[in-house]
Amino acid sequence: MVRTDPTGVTLDVLVQPRASRARFGPVHGDRIKVAVTAPPVDGEANAAVIELVARALGVPRAAVEVIAGTSSRRKTLRVRGGTVAAVEAALLPP
Numbered sequence: 001m002v003r004t005d006p007t008g009v010t011l012d013v014l015v016q017p018r019a020s021r022a023r024f025g026p027v028h029g030d031r032i033k034v035a036v037t038a039p040p041v042d043g044e045a046n047a048a049v050i051e052l053v054a055r056a057l058g059v060p061r062a063a064v065e066v067i068a069g070t071s072s073r074r075k076t077l078r079v080r081g082g083t084v085a086a087v088e089a090a091l092l093p094p
Helices: 044-057 084-091
Strands: 002-005 008-016 023-028 031-035 064-068 074-080
Touching: 002 084, 008 044, 008 084, 031 044, 044 064, 044 074, 044 084
Parallel strands: 008 031
Antiparallel strands: 002 008, 008 074, 023 031, 064 074
């Protein structure tokens, strides 16, 4: 789900586009559920996921990228400069 990467951390997410509000949901299998209000058209949902993750972690949007699953609901993100502990604290439910 969240693991160390040479440049920071990678995390596996399951995206729910066109949600009623943007939020992090419960863990769904081995992925963190991320709900965004944007539709899955022209990369809008990907941009919304990047924005939401960056804001939650307090990093610039440029530090978050989709490295796998750009056209899928199941995505892998890389957060440059992040730590596993910081990502888990910010994105996982208590």
